[in-house]
Amino acid sequence: MYATVLYGAGDVRFEDVPDPIIQQPTDAIIRVTAACVCGSDLWPWRGIQDYGQPMPMGHEYCGVVEEVGSAVTSIRPGQFVIGSFFASDNTCPHCRSGYQSSCQNREFVGGAQAPLLRVPMADGTLVATPETPGADLIPSLLAVSDVMGTGWFAADAAQVRPGVTAVVVGDGAVGLLAVLSARLMGAERIIAMSRHPARQAIARQFGATDIVDARGEEGVAIIRDMTKGIGADSVLECVGTQQSMDQAIKAVRPGGYTSFVGVPHGVQLRGEELFFAHAHLHGGPAPVRRYLPDLIGKVWDKAINPGLVFDLDLPLSQVADAYRAMDERRAIKAILRP
Amino acid sequence: MYATVLYGAGDVRFEDVPDPIIQQPTDAIIRVTAACVCGSDLWPWRGIQDYGQPMPMGHEYCGVVEEVGSAVTSIRPGQFVIGSFFASDNTCPHCRSGYQSSCQNREFVGGAQAPLLRVPMADGTLVATPETPGADLIPSLLAVSDVMGTGWFAADAAQVRPGVTAVVVGDGAVGLLAVLSARLMGAERIIAMSRHPARQAIARQFGATDIVDARGEEGVAIIRDMTKGIGADSVLECVGTQQSMDQAIKAVRPGGYTSFVGVPHGVQLRGEELFFAHAHLHGGPAPVRRYLPDLIGKVWDKAINPGLVFDLDLPLSQVADAYRAMDERRAIKAILRP
CATH class of the missing domain: 3.40.50.720 (NAD(P)-binding Rossmann-like Domain)
Structure with missing residues (x-):
């Protein structure tokens, strides 16, 4: 697949990488409906934050479950799901007290600016919508994945x-x-x-x-x-x-x-x-998982429209333009469609 | 009167100073029954904190009201009272939200290691006990003035x-x-x-x-x-x-x-x-005034005995020994009797 990889300051590329695969029985693979660029993505893009090797970018996502590992019980292929930037088991003491972004087993979800994404601990991390949403709801559901939460x-x-x-x-x-x-x-x-x-x-x-x-x-x-x-x-x-x-x-x-x-x-x-x-x-890092059910419900009921923050809508292949527009504050937030 | 004045690092003196007088109609003068040395007194005593000119020391006190200014309405001569290290009007927005130690008109109460003490905003600052307490209650009532609060x-x-x-x-x-x-x-x-x-x-x-x-x-x-x-x-x-x-x-x-x-x-x-x-x-600085009525009640009912922290009992004239004992951690806290 073609996905987003950061190589250095200002050097974000849309390039051919291997498709993600199920690595743990608790993983899910989702087909990303929409992803976006986060203000925090701009720190490494500006060279202000170290990141080591070429880094798959993106941690805000919503999409359709493509495949699940053998230990996944509550998430099924075909469901439309939203997750947070930190995968969490949702059962450890920190999760139970509502701090899933400090989950004892948390994993940062990277590589969401891509057509396919591996999400660890799918049962703990992902929340499904009641049905497959219409196109009008996608931006707001995506917003719930990070910025709204x-x-x-x-x-x-x-x-x-x-x-x-x-x-x-x-x-x-x-x-x-x-x-x-x-x-x-x-x-x-x-x-x-x-x-x-x-x-x-x-x-x-x-x-x-x-x-x-x-x-x-x-x-x-x-x-x-x-x-x-x-x-x-x-x-x-x-x-x-x-x-x-x-x-x-x-x-x-x-x-x-x-x-x-x-x-x-x-x-x-x-x-x-x-x-x-x-x-x-x-x-601290927002415990988005705690709020997901409530906020998805509010979007579903059209009580809120957080998707209004997306003022730039681009195909994923133009991801580099999205970073530049946000860095220069020409755009508040860019939505990317694989 | 003879009172406690800090002149420099390690140089605390018990010396003749003018008696305090009513300066504002909202002031009270109290005859100090007991005062003490605070951990925070040790910072300037060690020379770690600047204090400018020779500084009258002590901000923890309980005693009997000697005289009140013309505008004082709720506090009367003869009452046994306890106050906090910050005098507060107890009516401003910060006081009303329970943060009397950030009172918009707060004044630091200094010079309590003395026989007589001027307390500003007496109505807002001081809380009277139901009656004159017995000697056994004095240490615990004094503790309520700062360390217990x-x-x-x-x-x-x-x-x-x-x-x-x-x-x-x-x-x-x-x-x-x-x-x-x-x-x-x-x-x-x-x-x-x-x-x-x-x-x-x-x-x-x-x-x-x-x-x-x-x-x-x-x-x-x-x-x-x-x-x-x-x-x-x-x-x-x-x-x-x-x-x-x-x-x-x-x-x-x-x-x-x-x-x-x-x-x-x-x-x-x-x-x-x-x-x-x-x-x-x-x-932050504890809003002791908020807690005074409740804590005085608990001491009065002998539900708590915070006075147990005083493990050195000295006449006020030996105040310099009290500082040394606390600095060397030979004493937890010294009570001083004028």
């Missing part, structure tokens, strides 16, 4: 509750879906920090009540002002840089909740600042 | 609930009272990390079920072992050093709760480690 975790970890004031730092796909999640969880006021008009428009569509186009200290000062000097109840950090983390911690009220869901790159938190900020802090 | 916050912020496994890092007075608090909140297993036999004994008396006398990576490995590789549900960090924070974050299970209640000194948290630890993190 991650935005949801951002809101959940920041304890968004009815009536709160929430701030979302970051206007990538995850930030925008964090806005949507905060609205669904009942936030009264949702302040989206964005300097990009097209993204501001989607943020508003997803439920942002206010837009702040300043960053850093200036952005924090505006949030303080808007909250009468108190700070926000919930701050959802959806970037992963030092600046965005500092901003998130300084914008929250004492006793408030800051979540962080973008892999931090070179971020250092000063203990004393965190201490006197009096914030609650929680983050 | 701080240990309680450590357990509260680490979400100690019935049935959990809690780890307490640090065997100072706060750590020991964090053990007591974890027991009161229903922890099934309480692992105290201590290498000091006398402190281990008190930890056991307060409810520790296990003692681990290793630190750092070795200590973490033992905790992982004791929890079948899962990690603890709650970890209470009661020291404030890099080593203790690292230990606390590595000992908690994904989705578990780490609290930190000792002022961090030079502590840096690596964003990526925190991310993959999947921990909840919450800490």
Whole structure:
């Protein structure tokens, strides 16, 4: 098959590779209906993160089960399924407490920007839709595989509750879906920090009540002002840089909740600042598997339309264009069709 | 009056200073029945923390109200009262959300190692006991002013609930009272990390079920072992050093709760480690005022005996000995009687 492989900074190739095969009796092979490029794919693409040998890319996927290993019991060929970027057994103590992305047996799912994908621990990882979805639902179901689940975790970890004031730092796909999640969880006021008009428009569509186009200290000062000097109840950090983390911690009220869901790159938190900020802090790789049944249900019922974040739709063979468009922020998120 | 003033590293003096007077109509002057030396007093005493000019020392106190300002309404002369190290108005948004130690008008209470003490915002800060307590209750009531409230916050912020496994890092007075608090909140297993036999004994008396006398990576490995590789549900960090924070974050299970209640000194948290630890993190200066009514009640009913942490009882004039004994870890905590 032809699939996506990263060779070095800026060098992503669509090339002939062997088809994946069942390696463990708990594996499944799925025929990918749609995949996409993640903000976190851009870190190695930019050469900021090491990855060793040529790396098969892609960890967001939905598609039809082609084949299952002999030990798979709940997933069957022909089902339309969605999984998370971390395969999980869904039975270990961490999974049972809802942290499947820290599963004791987790495996990162790589190589989803391809026509066929091997998914380990299929029973624990994949969730099937009620029926084969229509084409209109594909983008939103794909979004649930990572960015929607991650935005949801951002809101959940920041304890968004009815009536709160929430701030979302970051206007990538995850930030925008964090806005949507905060609205669904009942936030009264949702302040989206964005300097990009097209993204501001989607943020508003997803439920942002206010837009702040300043960053850093200036952005924090505006949030303080808007909250009468108190700070926000919930701050959802959806970037992963030092600046965005500092901003998130300084914008929250004492006793408030800051979540962080973008892999931090070179971020250092000063203990004393965190201490006197009096914030609650929680983050990590989103336990998307925990949310999959609920979020698939919401998409299925057309209660949410997270697929709106895909503003570039390309055949998989043009994957290199997708990376460039996202890197240059010409696209929020690219959907790829094998 | 003769009171305690720090002049420089290791140079704490008991010397003649002016009596405090009512400065604001919301002030009270209290005659201190007992004060004590805090672990955090040792930072400036060791020269690790700057303090500028000669500094009146002490921020833990209980005593009898001598005089109140004209605007004080709920506190009356003659009452026996306990306050926290941060004076708070108890009416601002931060106070109302239970974070009085981040009160918008907070003032640090200094100079409690003295016969007389000025307490700002007396109505918001002080809580009176039902009657004048007997001498037997004084140590425990004094403990409530800081270390018991701080240990309680450590357990509260680490979400100690019935049935959990809690780890307490640090065997100072706060750590020991964090053990007591974890027991009161229903922890099934309480692992105290201590290498000091006398402190281990008190930890056991307060409810520790296990003692681990290793630190750092070795200590973490033992905790992982004791929890079948899962990690603890709650970890209470009661020291404030890099080593203790690292230990606390590595000992908690994904989705578990780490609290930190000792002022961090030079502590840096690596964003990526925190991310993959999947921990909840919450800490800061304990909002002791929030807990005062409840904890005073528990002491009054003799349900708890936090005063047990005072293993050195000195007249105030020997305050310099108290600092030395605590610095050399010959004493857990010194009570001072003016």
